[in-house]
Amino acid sequence: MAIVKEAKVSDAEQLAFIIRAANKPVVQAFGINQGNDQKHPSFYKTDWVKADFERGERYFILQNSNAEAIAWFHRRRNQAF
Numbered sequence: 001m002a003i004v005k006e007a008k009v010s011d012a013e014q015l016a017f018i019i020r021a022a023n024k025p026v027v028q029a030f031g032i033n034q035g036n037d038q039k040h041p042s043f044y045k046t047d048w049v050k051a052d053f054e055r056g057e058r059y060f061i062l063q064n065s066n067a068e069a070i071a072w073f074h075r076r077r078n079q080a081f
Helices: 009-030 046-054
Strands: 003-006 058-063 069-075
Touching (some): 009 046, 009 058, 046 058
Antiparallel strands (some): 003 058
């Protein structure tokens, strides 16, 4: 059974990794690189996630039954569910 948990700042490195990995196919399909789009999510850094948390952004992690993170979900601070 999969569960959703709200991420914490301590999850920032894991979140950045998941975001980069999820966007890798886009980079490959469209030839995106840091020279033509430095801020693309495929280059997401831990510091960027931490800055999001500081602005009040919320992240959620979907974990499988082995507690492995398999997806992420991001909510803007004022965005309703």
